[in-house]
Amino acid sequence: MAKSLKAWITILLLVASGTLYAQQQVTGTISDENNDPIPFTNVLIKGTQQGTTSDVNGKYSILAEEEQVLVFSYIGYSTVEVPVGKQSIINVQLKAEIGSLQEVVVIGYGEVKKQDLTGSVAVLDTEELTRFPVANLGSAMQGRLSGVQVVNASEPGANPQILVRGFGTIFGDPNPLVVIDGLQTGVGALANIDPNSIESLQVLKDASAAAIYGSRAANGVIIITTKKGREDSFEVNYSSEIGVQMAANRFDLMNTEEYADYTSKLYVNSSTGLVQRRPPAWTQNPDVLAVSTDWQNEIFSPALMQNHNLNFSGGGKGSTYYMGFGYLNQQGVVPQTGFERYNFQINSQIKRNKFTAGQSLNLFYRDKPQSELTGNASRIYEVAPQIPVSDPDNLNGLGAPLPSRTGGNNMANPLAFQFRETETKTYGVLGNVYAEYEFVKGLSLRSDLNIDLSSVSFQRLRTPVDQSQAAITRNDTEILLRNFTNTQLNSETILRYNRMISDHSFNIMVGYTSIHTITKGVIASADNLEPGTRVPQTGLNQLGSAEYREERLLSQLARVNYNYQSRYLFTASIRRDGSSNFGKNHRWGIFPSFSAGWQLGDEAFMAPLDWLSTLKIRAGYGELGRTLGSFIATMNSDIRYPWPTGMFNGTAPLTVPNEDLRWETVKQYNLGIDMGFFDEKLRVNVDLYSRQSEDMIIRIPVPQYTGIIDQPWFNFGSMVNKGIEVELSYNHQASKNFNQQFKFNITLNRNELLELDNTQDTLVANGTLTTIGQPVAVHYGWLTNGINPQNGSMRFRDLDGDGLITGNDRVVLGSPHPDAFFGFTWSANIRNFDVSLFLQGVLGNQIMNESLQQLGSTHRDRNRLRSVLDNAWDRENNPEGTWPIISLRDENNNDRISERYIENGDYIRVRNAQVGYVLPDGLFKGAVKRVRLYASVINLLTITGYSGLDPDLNNNGDVFSLGRDTFRYPPMRSYNFGVQASF
Amino acid sequence: MNTSINSTYKKAQSLFIQLGLIVKKAFLLLIMLFTISSCSEDFLEWVPVNAVTAENYYQNEVQMQKALNAAYSAMGNRGMYGWWLPVVRIIRSDNTSTSEAQMVQHSIFTVNDTDRYLFNRNNGDGMWNSIYIGILRCNLILIRTNELNVPNPQTRNLILGQARFLRALYNYHLVTYWNRAPLMLEQNYNAIDVPLSDALTFYSAIENDLKIIIDNEMLPWTYDGSAGRERGRASMGSAFSLLGKIYLFQGKYAESAAAFDRVVSSNVYSLIPVNNIFSLAGDNGPESVFEIQFSNANAGPNPFFDDGVNAAETTLRNQTLAPNQYNGWENAWPTQSLVDAFEPGDLRRAAFIVVPGENFPTRTEPFAGTDRNRGPYAIKKGMGSGFSTGTPNGTGEENFPVIRYADVLLMYAEALIRANTDLNKAADLIDLVRARAFGFANINLLRDEELGINQYAQAKSINLFEALKHERRVELCFEGHRYTDLQRWGDAASNPILRDRGWTAENAFYPISREDIDLSSLIDNE
Missing domain, CATH: 1.25.40.390 (Serine Threonine Protein Phosphatase 5, Tetratricopeptide repeat)
Known part of the structure; x- marks a missing residue:
């Protein structure tokens, strides 16, 4: 009874209120800045659950009371509140949210507000890109992004190696997919872009973010957008940098006197009972001993670098443009190496009512000369020091040493390699053309045509290194030309629908894409050139061939983003890919992902925590795929046999065909937390991940007795990368004239092989062992056991106790995978000055120092490290020596891979230190807006225990050469000066 | 009431017209776009033109003949008669001397673990590798040849007979050089784990192949x-x-x-x-x-390759054995003991060996001997087609008489x-x-x-x-x-020259490749 009475009173009160406050009909049109109607806009009476949405013409109608407030909101636009008052018609114009655009993250086939992000995406601060100019975008990422390990290649124009969350594959390219304005390409394209024209760069690290790229995203995705103009503006920017680069490190090698001592021992010590050997004659010849050439000094010379960019951007009503011109010329410290690049970027867009069209085009030309000295850098280090820089007894002063000057070291004067020219010139276009039609607000269809077109022209001209020999014969001469074009066409059709229904926001995308790649080329060569010319002798040894490759990929994709009040966030995506690289049985793969986020900081119960400005938790799971670079050839039809009646063709297997080869799958879990403290002054992001590769496409080495030439491919085994990524940034505004910023990121990663295949649990290749429970491709070799006092050879440990030193005595010597890598940036502004310091490093990896293995070897007549003389065992003079005896004889294989050559690869490097100054405003009048001058040093200092030239080792993506320091391009240090101006 | 229905109807009508327009535009756009995307899975249903695969091979007589050419071709590989075999086999004997470095490089009478690397893929003399490449080619012909792809029984016998002979010849090399080795026949041609077979097993497999040829008269005499x-x-x-x-x-x-x-x-x-x-x-x-x-007709620029357009079907033997005087590499030279073995009046001495003052084939200046403490002789036999140094190396083309x-x-x-x-x-x-x-x-x-x-x-x-x-x-x-x-x-044991070089019963045969020992669970260090 009491209950029903209460209910009645409530009803009465409601009715009464209805009669007390008169409701009125309010209508109106909602439009954007261009007066285009915005349909499906949320219209809500503030403080209530009552509301409606606009129709397709942007019109709405709602019953409201005088003192109520209408809230108009639409995704991507700033929310507008209008008190009802006496108005019966309320027309509203919504403005696009400029401020929030900067917080937008491009995630592939669309973008999302950073606060609504559920996946793990690392965003490069493009301001840093402007501040620390680099030649290659890849290098710009080194140490800047957590989870992204970049290993530099110091040679100008060479690509850095980029690993997202560890080595994810054993065979195949470990580099991420690169998407430039929607164009899907590889890391090689990073060298073709002018970093100055980059608007944004983000790395999709976890599968829930990257799965929309399906089979191409197993190694993560780098998404790059180029700059666009803004409407109703005009801006000119100019930047210029010049610098000088020097070899940052060099080997401490023997001079002539020391080398004569070494060589004498080398020959005398290799005498046997039957043969007595004497020191070579040159070691007693005072004329020869008088010459001591430091070849590193002769070869490495300071090299200039210049980098210029001029761009115009702006727009009128409904149209925008950006035009940028870039020029880079980087010479190398090794003669004949360098990199030159011209870039012309044109981006424009027109918008008329519901139709938008535009394009971004990057036209580039690049020229990369190479030297044969960098392909085999030991030529610089092992050449005999007693050869004069210009040998008066040799034609042109070059060539191999005369016998009077040498014993067994006949390596040619490295300067002679200047007569060999290798050069790659590339012209190309990276571009995108698109059209978009918006049927109604929120529903749009966009079609993109992307093109990656390059024409590559490679030439190699070899003239004899031994110039004296060239005078007599045409030996060793060659001209080789290779021209090919790569054409990649992607087409994409994407239908998008964005809708907000009161607090529910939907973002739906379905799409269809195809990629078609064709490579066509010709290669031709001739040798035996007429002496002193580039003219081949007619009719002899001329060769031509053609190459043709084609690949196709077809995909269907869909994604739904849903959030409730931007507080509970969900994303799901699916992609189905078909690749022509697989046989029919396994051509298609499906790659789903799901992720969710919770803006915990927005919850009411978190409000009392003033110091906490944001707190978000993210979790996701996704599956990605990997295909092979190309279809696998299994037969070789290029075999010949000369029957008496002519040359006949033969065909035979190269490898065992595997018709069941299928996609390699990467399954990835991600858990992340984003925190902001003290009004976002301090931001902390932490991500935990587990990235598991399954059914890996593996080449199984098979014994030679199988007769198989190329190792066959199988889907076998699994591998996991687990890790933690932490990013910290802190902004400290001390006063109006002084602020500073600290940024730090560190990634801990552990790689582990879980399973190999059903027939074997180890894979031994190139001095590495891959076995279950260990990281892939760990260093594998013998343990030394001191010098044998009988003969000065190295003793190795007989671990299996069979009395012999065999392959079974090898053990794991170290891991080439770093435990952690990190980056730290400090920058400060003091009045018009700015200072910044950027450090970067790697911890916990071991390097197999092959340069020590070669230059520290005591068994060849080649120039050696000076330390050889101190360390080599000698019965009389150095019985305590720990390196083997200096002798040509080495039946024991003293230099085999052992713990002698394994060193810790930890380093901390001051990658960039910079001081800048912004000219006072008063200095210029009128057009000049801002001028900044700066000076910087790149690669200032490296703290490391590693004895080789550079612990930052680029292995070109081959897991089996990971952490192996063969001779590479010497590390460079550069001193730069630059100016940046805007008008 | 009526009016409100009316207005609703009109609203709906205008909405439909608008929707119609949208759909029409959408269709136009879609047609345009899908033409570009070639919206069909036919896009992938195309023959892989990038490669010849085993799926589409061994289908007819022409292809079987090409497979047979390939089986012959491995005999001429650089690990086989195209280069190393005629060099490394003669320097094991008392007929020729070589340098200490060559003795070490080619594993002449030294067996230790490192020597096994000599027979690794891409790293050694390539003989072991080439022999098995040839055997696989033979095995595949023996497996794949049938009434369907080679209908003529005579031609079929001819193809099968040659494949059997070649397999027997490859196996002969294995058993006489290594003594024990994995025996690869049709039944285990694709096995990865294979134990070593002893010499007797090899001999009976070789006999079996040859007897099948003989019993069925598979091959002609000429x-x-x-x-x-x-x-x-x-x-x-x-x-x-x-x-x-x-x-x-x-x-x-x-x-x-x-x-x-x-x-x-x-x-x-x-x-x-x-x-x-x-x-x-x-x-x-x-x-x-x-x-x-061998033939010089098609000399490619890189004679070091076995196959491919770069390869030359010439022999590098001449280049390798010719005297330094003529820019040969002189990896071996006749011993005094061999020269002394020729009787007076034996025409073969001058045909097979050159002594100072005599002429060397294809060269005009007489042979001057050698100054490197090597004895004054050089090999002349099989050097008639000459050789060249530099690029291309070695243009020798006389057939090798097995x-x-x-x-x-x-x-x-x-x-x-x-x-x-x-x-x-x-x-x-x-x-x-x-x-x-x-x-x-x-x-x-x-x-x-x-x-x-x-x-x-x-x-x-x-x-x-x-x-x-x-x-x-x-x-x-x-x-x-x-x-x-x-x-x-x-x-061998009593031969003074071999004894001086360190011959023992243990090193009389070649060691098994280190790589193969590592990759096989059935082969251990001997």
Whole structure:
């Protein structure tokens, strides 16, 4: 009874209120800045659950009371509140949210507000890109992004190696997919872009973010957008940098006197009972001993670098443009190496009512000369020091040493390699053309045509290194030309629908894409050139061939983003890919992902925590795929046999065909937390991940007795990368004239092989062992056991106790995978000055120092490290020596891979230190807006225990050469000066 | 009420018209876009033009013939007769000397763990690798040839017979050089784990292959030179000769003699003049029982490659053995002991070896000897087509005589001597070879000059077997037979030159490749 009475009173009160406050009909049109109607806009009476949405013409109608407030909101636009008052018609114009655009993250086939992000995406601060100019975008990422390990290649124009969350594959390219304005390409394209024209760069690290790229995203995705103009503006920017680069490190090698001592021992010590050997004659010849050439000094010379960019951007009503011109010329410290690049970027867009069209085009030309000295850098280090820089007894002063000057070291004067020219010139276009039609607000269809077109022209001209020999014969001469074009066409059709229904926001995308790649080329060569010319002798040894490759990929994709009040966030995506690289049985793969986020900081119960400005938790799971670079050839039809009646063709297997080869799958879990403290002054992001590769496409080495030439491919085994990524940034505004910023990121990663295949649990290749429970491709070799006092050879440990030193005595010597890598940036502004310091490093990896293995070897007549003389065992003079005896004889294989050559690869490097100054405003009048001058040093200092030239080792993506320091391009240090101006 | 229905209807109508317009526009756009995307899964249904795969091979006679060419081609690989085999086999013998470095490089009488690397893929002499590449090619032909792809039974036999002979020949190399090795036949051709088989197992597999050829008369005695029947292909004579040789190695002397008798009584073969032995003039001639074909016609720029357009089907042997004086690499030179073995008047000395003052083939300036403490001689046999240094290296093109008639005659004689059945016939066979060597038309003229083999044995106070050994040594020098001959005779241990070089029973055969030991669970370090 009491209950029903209460209910009645409530009803009465409601009715009464209805009669007390008169409701009125309010209508109106909602439009954007261009007066285009915005349909499906949320219209809500503030403080209530009552509301409606606009129709397709942007019109709405709602019953409201005088003192109520209408809230108009639409995704991507700033929310507008209008008190009802006496108005019966309320027309509203919504403005696009400029401020929030900067917080937008491009995630592939669309973008999302950073606060609504559920996946793990690392965003490069493009301001840093402007501040620390680099030649290659890849290098710009080194140490800047957590989870992204970049290993530099110091040679100008060479690509850095980029690993997202560890080595994810054993065979195949470990580099991420690169998407430039929607164009899907590889890391090689990073060298073709002018970093100055980059608007944004983000790395999709976890599968829930990257799965929309399906089979191409197993190694993560780098998404790059180029700059666009803004409407109703005009801006000119100019930047210029010049610098000088020097070899940052060099080997401490023997001079002539020391080398004569070494060589004498080398020959005398290799005498046997039957043969007595004497020191070579040159070691007693005072004329020869008088010459001591430091070849590193002769070869490495300071090299200039210049980098210029001029761009115009702006727009009128409904149209925008950006035009940028870039020029880079980087010479190398090794003669004949360098990199030159011209870039012309044109981006424009027109918008008329519901139709938008535009394009971004990057036209580039690049020229990369190479030297044969960098392909085999030991030529610089092992050449005999007693050869004069210009040998008066040799034609042109070059060539191999005369016998009077040498014993067994006949390596040619490295300067002679200047007569060999290798050069790659590339012209190309990276571009995108698109059209978009918006049927109604929120529903749009966009079609993109992307093109990656390059024409590559490679030439190699070899003239004899031994110039004296060239005078007599045409030996060793060659001209080789290779021209090919790569054409990649992607087409994409994407239908998008964005809708907000009161607090529910939907973002739906379905799409269809195809990629078609064709490579066509010709290669031709001739040798035996007429002496002193580039003219081949007619009719002899001329060769031509053609190459043709084609690949196709077809995909269907869909994604739904849903959030409730931007507080509970969900994303799901699916992609189905078909690749022509697989046989029919396994051509298609499906790659789903799901992720969710919770803006915990927005919850009411978190409000009392003033110091906490944001707190978000993210979790996701996704599956990605990997295909092979190309279809696998299994037969070789290029075999010949000369029957008496002519040359006949033969065909035979190269490898065992595997018709069941299928996609390699990467399954990835991600858990992340984003925190902001003290009004976002301090931001902390932490991500935990587990990235598991399954059914890996593996080449199984098979014994030679199988007769198989190329190792066959199988889907076998699994591998996991687990890790933690932490990013910290802190902004400290001390006063109006002084602020500073600290940024730090560190990634801990552990790689582990879980399973190999059903027939074997180890894979031994190139001095590495891959076995279950260990990281892939760990260093594998013998343990030394001191010098044998009988003969000065190295003793190795007989671990299996069979009395012999065999392959079974090898053990794991170290891991080439770093435990952690990190980056730290400090920058400060003091009045018009700015200072910044950027450090970067790697911890916990071991390097197999092959340069020590070669230059520290005591068994060849080649120039050696000076330390050889101190360390080599000698019965009389150095019985305590720990390196083997200096002798040509080495039946024991003293230099085999052992713990002698394994060193810790930890380093901390001051990658960039910079001081800048912004000219006072008063200095210029009128057009000049801002001028900044700066000076910087790149690669200032490296703290490391590693004895080789550079612990930052680029292995070109081959897991089996990971952490192996063969001779590479010497590390460079550069001193730069630059100016940046805007008008 | 009516009006409100009306207005709702009108609203709906305008909405539909608008929607219609949208749909129309959308269709136009979609058609445009999907034309670009070629919206069909046909996009992927296309033959992979990038590669020839085994799926689409071995379908017809032309392809089987190409597969057979490839099986022959591996015999000429750089690890085989195209380069290293004729070099590394002769430097194991007492006929030639080489440098200390070469001895180490080619694993001559040193067995330790590192030597096993010599036979690793891409890292060694490539002989082990090439032999098995050839065996796989043979096995695939034997498996894939059938009534459907080669309907003509005669052609089918011809293809199968050649594949069997080649497999037997590859296996002969394995068993005589390594003694124990994995035996790969049709039934285990694609196995990855294979144990080592011993010599007896190898011999019986080789016998089996050759007997199948012989019993089914799969091959002709001679070829007419037409397409698919080019001269130089494996013949009945090749099969009988290899069978006789295999029996000889096993001590089955009666069977051996019987096999060789078939070759001699076929009357297909005869001896050619001394100067034509192992020369372009002798290629595929009446003395040729089986030889590896080489040609300079298509010399690619990189003779170090086995296959491909860059490869040259020439031999690098000449380049490698020619004297330094002519820019050869002189990796081996004749020993004094061999030069001393030639009797006065033996034409073979000047045909096979060059001494200072004599002329070297294709060069005008006379041979000056050598200044590097190497003895004054150089190899001349098989060097007639010349060579070149630099690029392209090595343009030698004479065929390599794996089995020639003189060898057959001497092996036949050996079988008779060892069986102790018909020593007179044995002497006749040897004297056939000697009559040619001393320039006589027949053995009677030879014996009249007291140069017959029995007269030689008498003068040297040795038995006929020892005399035969001498004859094989000088006749077949530098053809890679000497070391296996010494092993077969049990003479390696007592040979002073081999003893000085460190020969022991343990290092008499090559070690198994380190790589293969690592990759196989059934093979351990020996």
